[in-house]
Amino acid sequence: MKRAIFPGSFDPFTIGHESVVLRALELFDEIIIAIGMNSEKKGFLTVENRMKLIEDVFKDKDSVSVKQYNKLTISFCKDEGINFILRGLRTASDFEYERAIAQMNRFMENEIETVFLLTETKHTPVSSGILREILKYNGDVSKFIPKNTDIKKYL
Amino acid sequence: MKRAIFPGSFDPFTIGHESVVLRALELFDEIIIAIGMNSEKKGFLTVENRMKLIEDVFKDKDSVSVKQYNKLTISFCKDEGINFILRGLRTASDFEYERAIAQMNRFMENEIETVFLLTETKHTPVSSGILREILKYNGDVSKFIPKNTDIKKYL
Amino acid sequence: MKRAIFPGSFDPFTIGHESVVLRALELFDEIIIAIGMNSEKKGFLTVENRMKLIEDVFKDKDSVSVKQYNKLTISFCKDEGINFILRGLRTASDFEYERAIAQMNRFMENEIETVFLLTETKHTPVSSGILREILKYNGDVSKFIPKNTDIKKYL
Amino acid sequence: MKRAIFPGSFDPFTIGHESVVLRALELFDEIIIAIGMNSEKKGFLTVENRMKLIEDVFKDKDSVSVKQYNKLTISFCKDEGINFILRGLRTASDFEYERAIAQMNRFMENEIETVFLLTETKHTPVSSGILREILKYNGDVSKFIPKNTDIKKYL
Amino acid sequence: MKRAIFPGSFDPFTIGHESVVLRALELFDEIIIAIGMNSEKKGFLTVENRMKLIEDVFKDKDSVSVKQYNKLTISFCKDEGINFILRGLRTASDFEYERAIAQMNRFMENEIETVFLLTETKHTPVSSGILREILKYNGDVSKFIPKNTDIKKYL
Amino acid sequence: MKRAIFPGSFDPFTIGHESVVLRALELFDEIIIAIGMNSEKKGFLTVENRMKLIEDVFKDKDSVSVKQYNKLTISFCKDEGINFILRGLRTASDFEYERAIAQMNRFMENEIETVFLLTETKHTPVSSGILREILKYNGDVSKFIPKNTDIKKYL
Numbered sequence: 001m002k003r004a005i006f007p008g009s010f011d012p013f014t015i016g017h018e019s020v021v022l023r024a025l026e027l028f029d030e031i032i033i034a035i036g037m038n039s040e041k042k043g044f045l046t047v048e049n050r051m052k053l054i055e056d057v058f059k060d061k062d063s064v065s066v067k068q069y070n071k072l073t074i075s076f077c078k079d080e081g082i083n084f085i086l087r088g089l090r091t092a093s094d095f096e097y098e099r100a101i102a103q104m105n106r107f108m109e110n111e112i113e114t115v116f117l118l119t120e121t122k123h124t125p126v127s128s129g130i131l132r133e134i135l136k137y138n139g140d141v142s143k144f145i146p147k148n149t150d151i152k153k154y155l
Numbered sequence: 156m157k158r159a160i161f162p163g164s165f166d167p168f169t170i171g172h173e174s175v176v177l178r179a180l181e182l183f184d185e186i187i188i189a190i191g192m193n194s195e196k197k198g199f200l201t202v203e204n205r206m207k208l209i210e211d212v213f214k215d216k217d218s219v220s221v222k223q224y225n226k227l228t229i230s231f232c233k234d235e236g237i238n239f240i241l242r243g244l245r246t247a248s249d250f251e252y253e254r255a256i257a258q259m260n261r262f263m264e265n266e267i268e269t270v271f272l273l274t275e276t277k278h279t280p281v282s283s284g285i286l287r288e289i290l291k292y293n294g295d296v297s298k299f300i301p302k303n304t305d306i307k308k309y310l
Numbered sequence: 311m312k313r314a315i316f317p318g319s320f321d322p323f324t325i326g327h328e329s330v331v332l333r334a335l336e337l338f339d340e341i342i343i344a345i346g347m348n349s350e351k352k353g354f355l356t357v358e359n360r361m362k363l364i365e366d367v368f369k370d371k372d373s374v375s376v377k378q379y380n381k382l383t384i385s386f387c388k389d390e391g392i393n394f395i396l397r398g399l400r401t402a403s404d405f406e407y408e409r410a411i412a413q414m415n416r417f418m419e420n421e422i423e424t425v426f427l428l429t430e431t432k433h434t435p436v437s438s439g440i441l442r443e444i445l446k447y448n449g450d451v452s453k454f455i456p457k458n459t460d461i462k463k464y465l
Numbered sequence: 466m467k468r469a470i471f472p473g474s475f476d477p478f479t480i481g482h483e484s485v486v487l488r489a490l491e492l493f494d495e496i497i498i499a500i501g502m503n504s505e506k507k508g509f510l511t512v513e514n515r516m517k518l519i520e521d522v523f524k525d526k527d528s529v530s531v532k533q534y535n536k537l538t539i540s541f542c543k544d545e546g547i548n549f550i551l552r553g554l555r556t557a558s559d560f561e562y563e564r565a566i567a568q569m570n571r572f573m574e575n576e577i578e579t580v581f582l583l584t585e586t587k588h589t590p591v592s593s594g595i596l597r598e599i600l601k602y603n604g605d606v607s608k609f610i611p612k613n614t615d616i617k618k619y620l
Numbered sequence: 621m622k623r624a625i626f627p628g629s630f631d632p633f634t635i636g637h638e639s640v641v642l643r644a645l646e647l648f649d650e651i652i653i654a655i656g657m658n659s660e661k662k663g664f665l666t667v668e669n670r671m672k673l674i675e676d677v678f679k680d681k682d683s684v685s686v687k688q689y690n691k692l693t694i695s696f697c698k699d700e701g702i703n704f705i706l707r708g709l710r711t712a713s714d715f716e717y718e719r720a721i722a723q724m725n726r727f728m729e730n731e732i733e734t735v736f737l738l739t740e741t742k743h744t745p746v747s748s749g750i751l752r753e754i755l756k757y758n759g760d761v762s763k764f765i766p767k768n769t770d771i772k773k774y775l
Numbered sequence: 776m777k778r779a780i781f782p783g784s785f786d787p788f789t790i791g792h793e794s795v796v797l798r799a800l801e802l803f804d805e806i807i808i809a810i811g812m813n814s815e816k817k818g819f820l821t822v823e824n825r826m827k828l829i830e831d832v833f834k835d836k837d838s839v840s841v842k843q844y845n846k847l848t849i850s851f852c853k854d855e856g857i858n859f860i861l862r863g864l865r866t867a868s869d870f871e872y873e874r875a876i877a878q879m880n881r882f883m884e885n886e887i888e889t890v891f892l893l894t895e896t897k898h899t900p901v902s903s904g905i906l907r908e909i910l911k912y913n914g915d916v917s918k919f920i921p922k923n924t925d926i927k928k929y930l
Contacts, residue, residue, distance in 0.1 A: 002492070023578055026548070027467070027492065072757045083491070089564070089581070091251045092402050092557040096711045099554070103586045103745035107763060108754075113488055116554070116581035121568045122432055125258035134263075137227045143262060157337070178423055181393070182312070182337065238336070244409070244426070246716045247402040247867050254399070258431045268333055271399070271426035276413045277897055280723035289728075292692045298727060382912045401561045406866045413900035417918060418909075435568035444573075447537045453572060556871045557712050587742055590878035599883075602847045608882060622802065643888055646858070647777070647802065703801070709874070709891070712867040719864070723896045733798055736864070736891035741878045 003030040004084035004115065007073050010035055011043045012131055012154070013054050016123035018146045020088035021064060023117055030063050032080065037070040044132045049154040057146045074109045085114040090124050158185040159239035159270065162228050165190055166198045167286055167309070168209050171278035173301045175243040176219060178272055185218050187235065192225040199287045204309040212301045229264045240269040245279050313340040314394035314425065317383050320345055321353045322441055322464070323364050326433035328456045330398040331374060333427055340373050342390065347380040354442045359464040367456045384419045395424040400434050468495040469549035469580065472538050475500055476508045477596055477619070478519050481588035483611045485553040486529060488582055495528050497545065502535040509597045514619040522611045539574045550579040555589050623650040624704035624735065627693050630655055631663045632751055632774070633674050636743035638766045640708040641684060643737055650683050652700065657690040664752045669774040677766045694729045705734040710744050778805040779859035779890065782848050785810055786818045787906055787929070788829050791898035793921045795863035796839060798892055805838050807855065812845040819907045824929040832921045849884045860889040865899050 021031055033054050035047055051066045058064040069076040087098055102114035126144045134141050176186055188209050190202055206221045213219040224231040242253055257269035281299045289296050296306055343364050345357055361376045368374040379386040397408055412424035436454045444451050451461055486496055498519050502512055516531045523529040534541040552563055567579035591609045599606050653674050655667055671686045678684040689696040707718055722734035746764045754761050761771055796806055808829050812822055826841045833839040844851040862873055877889035901919045909916050916926055
């Protein structure tokens with residue numbers, strides 16, 4: 001059985017994140033969406049609401065679960081007995097950042113492998129950071145988050 | 156009549172910004188330099204002083220005006236009845252960020268088009284961020300801001 | 311009256327090129343699509359067929375014309391009395407190449423300005439080079455070229 | 466059973482390619498290393514010798530095989546009944562090229578997914594292109610190709 | 621005699637920084653590792669401890685010294701009578717940032733030259749920022765800092 | 776005594792190359808400008824004329840000489856007893872290419888160090904490739920090559 005964690009802050013979870021998880025289910029039997037808590041940076045949504053939003057999106061998918069963690073990602077992997085980290089790639093600057101993180105993780109735990117899927121073309125500009133900007137001004141983000149998700153329920 | 160807004164934080168307005176506006180006047184009949192207010196991030200110059208500095212630079216150009224706004228850039232465009240956003244491009248990493256913003260704006264308001272001009276070669280390294288660093292240590296920024304602008308008047 | 315040339319090799323003209331031209335018509339009163347001939351590099355389509363394809367695409371747009379040229383782009387601009395060069399931007403590596411060309415053009419003819427529009431999000435991966443690869447293996451490119459264009463007519 | 470193709474020109478196959486295949490065997494039950502033939506570009510090694518070299522490297526791995534193909538990569542995938550394309554990522558410029566190819570493949574065959582692994586840190590600068598340069602001057606490439614491979618046997 | 625300053629925040633000093641200094645000693649007779657103080661940003665290690673760590677690393681190298689400064693880097697250079705700034709380069713996004721800083725420094729003090737060495741391949745993903753993340757969760761950074769350095773002594 | 780080679784194809788030598796050499800003379804006592812011959816690629820200028828042009832530029836600088844070589848750059852370094860390779864950096868895509876070459880050289884000859892200087896801001900868009908394009912159409916390149924150099928003498 002192949003299991004992966006999909007770590008991130010998901011503040012909020014976007015349509016791009018959803019697409020990566022759904023496509024990765026062809027590759028993995030189980031995916032844990034893992035919200036890294038950052039004690040220093042206050043989020044936009046609370047971690048609880050981010051978890052709830054994601055759980056609602058995948059309520060019909062038994063192979064997808066959501067957890068939060070407050071440690072190094074590789075420590076969380078070891079605790080869960082998981083060797084694969086799943087990440088989506090959008091842009092070249094994303095790539096350089098992701099490469100550094102993934103290679104450092106490998107230096108620390110040699111058996112952990114990071115697997116990358118591309119975001120879909122149409123999702124390339126969609127990022128949590130831009131969605132937070134739009135939400136700050138009460139803009140409409142419904143096109144950029146998973147279908148049938150009412151963001152107001154989680155703010 | 157073709158009108159454009161040139162949005163930014165302009166903290167401070169640089170010689171590179173000035174050059175983009177002047178060259179864009181060949182393309183647009185009217186340009187509104189629009190200072191996006193960010194209630195969370197305290198600026199280096201006050202928004203009022205940034206506006207004043209820019210007004211002084213363009214005091215002889217009737218086709219250039221300065222406004223501040225506290226909403227999404229596309230909402231400001233709609234309020235002003237303007238369909239063009241003007242942006243300067245300096246570097247490849249600038250580009251990826253600008254592309255995401257522009258494509259998201261387009262997703263939200265299909266008729267809004269972002270038009271890019273390059274900074275001049277000699278202005279490529281000049282950014283507001285580096286100027287703020289220099290100003291923090293009382294360094295001389297006169298070469299990097301519009302001619303005859305005494306930055307001390309606006310600090 | 312504002313006129314621009316849109317230079318390129320257009321081998322072949324893609325749906326991304328078409329979108330740039332159509333959107334640029336909001337900015338310019340007239341656009342000349344200018345096919346740079348390269349005596350050294352044999353194209354995939356002949357220059358004549360590339361012209362014909364583009365003419366067919368814009369046969370209802372009087373403000374768009376097609377020409378070929380065999381000189382520096384800035385010399386062609388001067389011959390036509392045109393000061394604007396229009397270019398589409400897709401990726402960060404595109405950008406660095408385009409910046410070098412545009413800045414060199416400016417060094418040689420100060421009054422010539424290059425204006426950039428982004429390709430639409432969904433057209434980002436579409437390039438003439440990839441289309442040529444697909445065509446070489448008789449693949450179907452109809453999704454990636456202007457609507458109602460039968461590429462076989464121009465091969 | 467999860468199967469993937471690992472397409473490339475492998476001219477020659479490097480230690481970086483080998484590492485990607487070995488690590489991907491944790492993810493896939495079977496991997497076909499697929500050498501795309503390019504009738505126009507004469508290779509450095511013949512396709513036959515490239516195949517032989519790779520077969521020798523993986524002679525003890527039943528789950529790895531080598532094939533050549535002379536069609537679009539997605540056509541080869543369909544012929545083999547395979548939905549995963551495996552690719553290694555080294556640099557940011559690699560990434561932009563790979564993204565375009567992968568997104569175009571997806572436009573053409575929606576069910577085909579490209580999965581990316583990073584090269585190992587120490588293999589980042591190793592590319593077939595640089596190895597060809599070294600071989601042209603009879604330099605020593607043994608550090609950069611799979612262990613116990615005598616490149617002279619395949620030249 | 622050729623002298624250089626190696627400016628940075630070194631929070632903490634990494635194995636990559638150490639390698640740049642050691643290799644640069646082939647080029648320069650004296651290197652001052654210069655810790656720029658940033659009154660606004662509280663560091664992870666105190667400036668005093670960062671200095672102590674670096675001094676301990678180079679305690680046997682008379683040609684390497686450590687200083688702190690609270691001014692523009694070029695002002696510090698002038699105070700020390702030094703014309704060379706040494707910097708390590710890791711990634712393409714590093715490069716664009718470094719280029720802007722170096723070119724601005726040159727605009728302000730024409731005689732100051734920035735000299736770049738690459739980090740070693742194996743150090744490419746190692747950055748102070750990632751080390752701080754690891755340290756925050758009590759992870760083991762010993763592989764990423766100079767040999768025989770016990771980071772706990774400096775926290 | 777510190778000696779460096781400055782390898783390249785210099786087809787033709789640009790004002791940017793000249794600036795890198797002149798500034799590097801502050802760092803090195805002797806610089807050999809080394810033209811790598813490429814038997815497969817016919818140049819624009821002959822190697823002899825490229826050498827002549829460069830010799831004419833530096834005829835008053837005893838510390839600068841010009842040589843051609845037809846081997847790996849590191850083999851040429853060893854033959855000359857030189858441990859430093861000098862390179863200029865212009866853009867982020869330049870950087871990734873240069874990094875791969877420099878790191879591979881280091882893998883092959885550990886004692887060889889590549890030292891990078893930036894091109895001056897105003898020279899950033901100037902490349903031999905663009906100059907060849909201009910020359911092909913009899914354009915004027917005098918602004919982009921060393922002063923008082925009549926390119927026609929070397930074509």
